[in-house]
Amino acid sequence: MAILVIAEHNNVSLHASTLNTVSAASRIASLTSSEIHVLVGGAACRAVAEAAARIAGVAKVKLADLPHLGDMTAESHAALIVAEVTNGTTAYSHILSPATSHGKNTLPRVAALLDVAQISEIIAVEDVDTFVRPFYAGNVLVTVKSSDVTKVITVRTTGFDAAISEGGTAVIEDTSATPDAKQPRLISRELSKSTRPELGAAKVIVSGGRGLGNGENFQSVLGPLADKLGAALGATRAAVDAGFVPNDYQVGQTGKIVAPQLYIAVGISGAFQHLAGMKDSKVIVAINKDPDAPIFQIADYGLVADLFTAVPEFTAAL
């Protein structure tokens, strides 16, 4: 038996979340002494397979390089994974994907087609069949044991360290799986362009809430601070709903889950739906003019101040 990790990528480069997922797979592999294989499905994506082959601990990379897989639709990728698992040469005990948009979109489909449960966003491996995952916006942790033959799992990247991305020498094998090509048509994809680091990968995050007042303030007050710190920008749902920033800035229960070294919350009240996405950050700073804001209950360093004076002062002093 082997463990199959689904690579997250954009046909050009391997996404870092794949490394955390390989780490989770290694935890399981250490209990079962099974091999880790990485499945790379996409179009003109051999470079991704080569990067996956260099990850320490990976034994084999399965490459499905087919034009219709390039748009990353759930339909085509679920069909690929199911074909690989049911018709391929290797028997897989576990299928793991990072809990990215693509993973969350695709793996439940895979699980239903295999008639097994899917386990969402695990943060720890207790045993080959036993995993810990959050419930209720992370206010509760549950330990679940699966009775299914194939465990289909998404992995919360903040729960596992990244595997080492260099030094591995896995073989790359073209898969013989012939997935169904029926899928929706991708009309457009608008990705936010930014020179700042990605939220999921950033060591420092400067995050803003409704207290910023509008989109212009958001950029003019937080932008310079983020630039000085080499930080990513994040936001609350309230800030996104009000149109200050695009949707992919949202941190929280229903947005991104992050755990940087330093999280600076500015003009954020600290609703638990927001805390769900950032409370595992190493150091949390909160700047809020309301001394009773709940964010202060989890902040390592709280500054009660008007953000419009405190943040520029902070930026200037760095």
Added chain:
Amino acid sequence: MKIVVPVKRVIDYNVKVRVKADHSGVDVSNVKMSMNPFDEIAVEEAVRIKEAGNADEVIVVSCGVASCQETLRSALALGADRAIIVETDVELQPLAVAKLLAAICHKEKPQLVICGKQAIDDDANQTGQMLAALMGWGQATCASKITLNENVATVTREIDGGLETLEFPLPAVISADLRLNAPRYATLPNIMKAKKKPLETINPGALGVDVAPRLRTLKFSEPPKRGAGIKVADVAQLIDKLKHEAKVL
């Protein structure tokens, strides 16, 4: 065209959930229950599609204990036409719910299912995708915009890096994200009217679905508490602490 909207009864989003002292579950005694917020958005979208003349009937479905009827009545008060409860005391996991919903879809033959992107209790984000797979339909999760034209849906989805737009033929499953719409409040006359709308009760056996859980929960626990730190007096002290105590600058 018929639209099916699955709605889940969950602990209200304002309640901070607590684990029982013996770790056997979460405390649900005297806790306010509500419709899953994403499902309210899904109901609102379906009702708007009907109001725009693009659908004839909106059917809401809830799977679970008898009190899910209350949730269904709230959905009817928002403008859904009729309701189905698949009643069972068994703990339902997403695969079981998806199978029940698939059985309902085979019976009702909707052109569209709009569900919530995730239930705020299990935070699973699975049921819609599983239903689509079981029906062999296309899917669009995390929708922030839906346009229907005859039998083609165009859906904008919220994804990690931004947005994407997909186009696919119906029938299909779409899951609602937060910014799809802002749900209306039920008016008193509509709450009264909802009491008279049809509500059918079915049990899982009659649908031929085995709902036995595949995952056994061994333990419920609370995550390690993060204590409050200190309040700093000013920006200078903040920088000093970040540099010399936390060593993150």
